[in-house]
Amino acid sequence: MSVFIDxxxxxxxxxxxxxRHGDATxxxxxxxxxxxxxxxxxxxxxxxxxxxxxRRTKRLAKxxxxxxxxxxxxxxxxxxxxxxxxxxxDVFDDAWNLFQHxxxxxxxxxxxxxxxxxxxxSIDYIASFDASFDGIVTRLGQ
Numbered sequence: 001m002s003v004f005i006d007x008x009x010x011x012x013x014x015x016x017x018x019x020r021h022g023d024a025t026x027x028x029x030x031x032x033x034x035x036x037x038x039x040x041x042x043x044x045x046x047x048x049x050x051x052x053x054x055r056r057t058k059r060l061a062k063x064x065x066x067x068x069x070x071x072x073x074x075x076x077x078x079x080x081x082x083x084x085x086x087x088x089x090d091v092f093d094d095a096w097n098l099f100q101h102x103x104x105x106x107x108x109x110x111x112x113x114x115x116x117x118x119x120x121x122s123i124d125y126i127a128s129f130d131a132s133f134d135g136i137v138t139r140l141g142q
Contacts, residue, residue: 001124002123004039004041004114005031005041005128006111006128007048007128008020008129012129013025013069014062020129027141031081031127032081036124038083040082040123041083042087043085044110045114046067046070046071048110050063053066090120091120094116094119095112098112098116105135107132125138
């Protein structure tokens with residue numbers, strides 16, 4: 001069993017004023033307790049997380065906190081709990097096809113890279129508050 005963690009979960013977790021903060025906290029705590037198997041995210045999601053955290057909170061410290069949540073920090077004794085998958089050329093090409101295949105879902109290109117990685121790695125769940133994934137992959141965090 002395994003789970004892919006989407007941008008919104010990380011951002012809501014570090015942003016206490018986010019309406020989904022409590023949901024994100026519960027979901028990430030469950031993931032950290034290994035309730036859904038090995039946790040994954042991607043380099044594209046990392047980019048989105050840091051950028052969105054900065055834009056929503058307007059605080060560089062929150063963007064750093066979000067990045068550290070994903071990367072860990074040996075000096076601060078924060079362990080990395082999630083593996084970061086790289087978007088390779090074949091994932092990129094597959095994501096572009098998915099982006100064109102699901103226009104009604106209004107998925108971002110990053111969302112499509114996440115779906116592609118999930119399919120290629122046989123990842124069971126996506127931890128996300130984004131209903132656009134419904135019907136394509138199994139979503140936690142509804």
